[in-house]
Amino acid sequence: MVGLFVGIAVLLLRMTSVLEPWELLAYDWSMKTRPSVRALDSRIMLIGITEQDIQAMGRWPLTDATLARALDKLLQHQPRAIGIDIYRDIPVPPGQKALESVLATHPNIIMVMKFGRDAHARVNPPAVLRGTDRVAFNDLLLDRDGIVRRGLLFMDEGEESASSFALRLAIQYLQAAGITPQPDLVNPQHLRLGQTTFRPLEPNDGGYVGVDARGYQVLLDYMGTSRPVPSYPLSTLLAGQIPGEAIQGKIVLVGVTATSVPDVFHIPDSSGLVGDRGTVYGVLVHAVMVNQLLGAALDGLSPLATLSEPQESLWILMWGLLGGLIGYLGRSTVRFVVLTISGLMLLSLIAQTAMMKGWWIPLIPPA
Incomplete structure (x- = not known):
């Protein structure tokens, strides 16, 4: 339940646009590291x-x-x-x-x-x-x-x-x-x-x-x-x-x-x-x-795409629940740190893979 409340709180915070600058920075980073798929040299x-x-x-x-x-x-x-x-x-x-x-x-x-x-x-x-x-x-x-x-x-x-x-x-x-x-x-x-x-x-x-x-x-x-x-x-x-x-x-x-x-x-x-x-x-x-x-x-070549608002909300809530699970399982400091780092690495991998496929999904709110 704690994870769900955290996810809802993040969604409410996101609505204030406080997280937008950080999300755009994450987008820029993903754009910079995404492999090239087309060249500006033929037409x-x-x-x-x-x-x-x-x-x-x-x-x-x-x-x-x-x-x-x-x-x-x-x-x-x-x-x-x-x-x-x-x-x-x-x-x-x-x-x-x-x-x-x-x-x-x-x-x-x-x-x-x-x-x-x-x-x-x-x-x-x-x-x-x-x-x-x-x-x-x-x-x-x-x-x-x-x-x-x-x-x-x-x-x-x-x-x-x-x-x-x-x-x-x-x-x-x-x-x-x-x-x-x-x-x-x-x-x-x-x-x-x-x-x-x-x-x-x-x-x-x-x-x-x-x-x-x-x-x-x-x-x-x-x-x-x-x-x-x-x-x-x-x-x-x-x-x-x-x-x-x-x-x-x-x-x-x-x-x-x-x-x-x-x-x-x-x-x-x-x-x-x-x-x-x-x-x-x-x-x-x-x-x-x-x-x-x-x-x-x-x-x-498909244009960059985004999730619908309901899909983005479900995505953020899912990571809120995962964060709650990490808090529950990470009873010791070492285990908590390991699980947290692993979760962040997984999130980054999913977001970057999605960008490589032409999808921009939220990275900062789930983190």
């Missing part, structure tokens, strides 16, 4: 606008002429999709007409906007693409500790809805394989790509307690990112020094990788992506999400 490549590029041009942002020239260089090698992770709500002369011409005539180019939660936070897409399906939002979600663990597929604010940058690029790429977004056969409100269904994140899934789950959110799977996405500086592209096979048939993301432009984010530690300051550039986070969507649609 995606990156053109990074580096600090050296900006210094050589002597200005930021890029002019419309420079951006149009970069797009022309990419289009020569027939990429399947091009994603520009740079806002261009306001023209940056010279070259406005040239850029508008390129954007208007090539449907595989996707530009970004910022959806924002209010009008003051919004950034519009280029005027030439407004009202088309070639615009996507690049908003990223931060947890309370500032780490990006969740990604958005859709946002809907009533009068307006939009697709995420990663989802729109994945859809563009998958069209060649005859794969389009479909409703799930069992839950029509859920998105299916290929044979894989993405269940939207709920406020109390995994270690979260009352997280803002508006929009269509999924857990970002950073596994397989031990090898960074192939990337080239903008200057190399403009000089025509990138092999055509590195671009042909790929998704090409163009984004900022310069220290002077504030577009960096914290993610759960993954040695292949995290820089010296524990941050990654925003365009890399989008690359991870694109990779996750393609892996699900083409390779059948």
Whole structure:
């Protein structure tokens, strides 16, 4: 009975979100130690606008002429999709007409906007693409500790809805394989790509307690990112020094990788992506999400999943009862210590094995 009361007390404590930071740290540790299951090197490549590029041009942002020239260089090698992770709500002369011409005539180019939660936070897409399906939002979600663990597929604010940058690029790429977004056969409100269904994140899934789950959110799977996405500086592209096979048939993301432009984010530690300051550039986070969507649609790799709330409660209560049993059997100090350590090791093994299989189960409350 003591174990049951302890389990109930832990469940009540968990509802206050006191344990959430520790659960997220445990999740990060599991993510870091989980073996790689996919690689960021076969379908995606990156053109990074580096600090050296900006210094050589002597200005930021890029002019419309420079951006149009970069797009022309990419289009020569027939990429399947091009994603520009740079806002261009306001023209940056010279070259406005040239850029508008390129954007208007090539449907595989996707530009970004910022959806924002209010009008003051919004950034519009280029005027030439407004009202088309070639615009996507690049908003990223931060947890309370500032780490990006969740990604958005859709946002809907009533009068307006939009697709995420990663989802729109994945859809563009998958069209060649005859794969389009479909409703799930069992839950029509859920998105299916290929044979894989993405269940939207709920406020109390995994270690979260009352997280803002508006929009269509999924857990970002950073596994397989031990090898960074192939990337080239903008200057190399403009000089025509990138092999055509590195671009042909790929998704090409163009984004900022310069220290002077504030577009960096914290993610759960993954040695292949995290820089010296524990941050990654925003365009890399989008690359991870694109990779996750393609892996699900083409390779059948399942998204990270969580137990239902009743299942999580039963899991925690079971460990509470086990703790009570350890207290009952551990009459001597030595036996109690041995049984406690053994129980914690078993719990860690189960949680880590579950993560390897793509399941996030609570680790801290049972401990």
